[in-house]
Amino acid sequence: MRVLIVGAGVSGLFIAYELAMKGVREVVVVDKSYPGSGASLRNVACFRSSFTSPEHVLLMKESIKKWLELKDRLNLDIEQSGYLWVARKPETLDTFRKLVSFYHSYEIPAKILNVDEVKGLVPKINSKIISGAMFDPTAGKMGILKNFVKIYLETKKAGVKIIPYTEVKKLITSNDRVVSVETSRGVLEADVYVVAAAGDSKRLLEPLGVHLPIKDVPRHPMITEPYAADYRLGLLIDWDTPGSPHITQTVHGGFILARDLEDIPEASLYSPRSDAFKNIVKPLAELLPFLKHLKIVRYWMGYYDMTPDHHPIYGPVDQYMNLFIAAGFSGHGMMLAPVTGEVISSWIIEGKPSIPVAQNLTLERFKTGKLVRELAVIG
Numbered sequence: 046m047r048v049l050i051v052g053a054g055v056s057g058l059f060i061a062y063e064l065a066m067k068g069v070r071e072v073v074v075v076d077k078s079y080p081g082s083g084a085s086l087r088n089v090a091c092f093r094s095s096f097t098s099p100e101h102v103l104l105m106k107e108s109i110k111k112w113l114e115l116k117d118r119l120n121l122d123i124e125q126s127g128y129l130w131v132a133r134k135p136e137t138l139d140t141f142r143k144l145v146s147f148y149h150s151y152e153i154p155a156k157i158l159n160v161d162e163v164k165g166l167v168p169k170i171n172s173k174i175i176s177g178a179m180f181d182p183t184a185g186k187m188g189i190l191k192n193f194v195k196i197y198l199e200t201k202k203a204g205v206k207i208i209p210y211t212e213v214k215k216l217i218t219s220n221d222r223v224v225s226v227e228t229s230r231g232v233l234e235a236d237v238y239v240v241a242a243a244g245d246s247k248r249l250l251e252p253l254g255v256h257l258p259i260k261d262v263p264r265h266p267m268i269t270e271p272y273a274a275d276y277r278l279g280l281l282i283d284w285d286t287p288g289s290p291h292i293t294q295t296v297h298g299g300f301i302l303a304r305d306l307e308d309i310p311e312a313s314l315y316s317p318r319s320d321a322f323k324n325i326v327k328p329l330a331e332l333l334p335f336l337k338h339l340k341i342v343r344y345w346m347g348y349y350d351m352t353p354d355h356h357p358i359y360g361p362v363d364q365y366m367n368l369f370i371a372a373g374f375s376g377h378g379m380m381l382a383p384v385t386g387e388v389i390s391s392w393i394i395e396g397k398p399s400i401p402v403a404q405n406l407t408l409e410r411f412k413t414g415k416l417v418r419e420l421a422v423i424g
């Protein structure tokens with residue numbers, strides 16, 4: 046079987062890797078730019094299974110397991126140092142209690158922390174303005190560049206051909222099949238086609254009459270100079286401030302800060318916003334006053350490829366029997382990537398996903414109205 050994958054982001058690479066590991070001999074991945082040039086090398090690289098939909102919880106739990114297996118095998122940079130959801134208001138703790146009981150039903154050992162316990166975990170937090178927190182110790186963070194490069198090299202080692210700087214312009218169809226793709230460097234043919242091109246998947250598939258409800262929503266993260274704070278968390282989230290400002294520290298010591306700012310979907314990645322600095326730094330510096338002394342050394346933009354229910358679109362497309370989609374990760378595609386590879390490769394080889402709950406995430410759900418709700422979109 047020959048499989049052609051459009052997009053060499055973390056999703057495309059993991060799909061290719063899993064296909065090759067399962068014995069598919071001809072797997073080709075094409076990218077219009079360099080591998081990782083989409084959201085995959087622009088993200089905050091945190092992970093958790095503490096979501097609010099059973100679909101996300103089950104898939105993320107499996108994905109974390111797979112990341113940890115890969116960590117041991119490939120010496121990846123992954124730390125299960127936890128997510129801390131900080132409550133400023135006392136009543137928020139009631140919401141956290143409900144969430145904790147939901148997580149416990151999926152064996153996620155999340156817990157409520159009182160102010161002293163939060164202070165024990167984050168000694169530099171301004172405890173005067175908080176009421177407590179929810180902590181998920183199974184969540185964490187990873188080193189984005191090192192891990193991406195290792196996955197890239199491992200995928201090539203497995204026999205996958207990765208072709209950069211080759212844009213797929215058009216998918217050519219005949220009846221109910223895709224027969225080839227026209228690229229900027231000629232025509233490529235395969236037996237099965239996978240579109241894993243994030244928001245661009247929508248633009249590629251629209252001419253085929255396949256409408257993907259994905260919007261590219263700009264994000265505005267920034268990173269400080271390195272600072273040796275006594276800080277070991279995966280991610281800290283300011284739950285009670287709109288847009289959930291959040292912060293993580295990279296292995297190099299810089300703190301990445303981000304917040305959901307209202308923005309125009311599809312706005313150019315070359316339209317930086319000067320208000321991002323104040324809006325993102327201020328609430329986080331209230332919680333972690335040492336941030337006031339740090340300088341921002343870099344600010345960048347990247348897209349969340351958002352779907353209406355904040356879950357990815359997985360699997361086959363009704364109209365074309367050899368066409369598959371893996372896009373619309375809504376800010377969670379890095380953590381989900383090993384499972385994306387598992388789900389799509391099993392769908393291609395065995396005709397159904399090896400993780401059954403993935404079947405709830407096909408494009409079909411937007412026609413039938415069976416949307417899957419996710420309330421905690423953060424990272």
Ligand SMILES: Cc1cc2nc3c(=O)[nH]c(=O)nc-3n(C[C@H](O)[C@H](O)[C@H](O)COP(=O)(O)OP(=O)(O)OC[C@H]3O[C@@H](n4cnc5c(N)ncnc54)[C@H](O)[C@@H]3O)c2cc1C
Nearest residue numbers: 052054055056077083084085089090091213347378379380
């Ligand atoms: C600021 C920010 C923070 C984030 N934080 C997190 C986080 O903490 N945890 C997490 O799990 N996720 C996070 N994400 C989301 C995560 O980065 C994405 O969900 C993930 O990278 C999606 O990977 P992908 O391979 O599907 O898409 P991409 O990495 O965007 O890859 C798609 C690829 O397709 C290529 N392409 C597009 N069109 C074509 C074409 N016509 N022909 C050929 N190639 C094409 C592009 O060049 C690109 O390389 C964050 C995202 C951003 C922007």
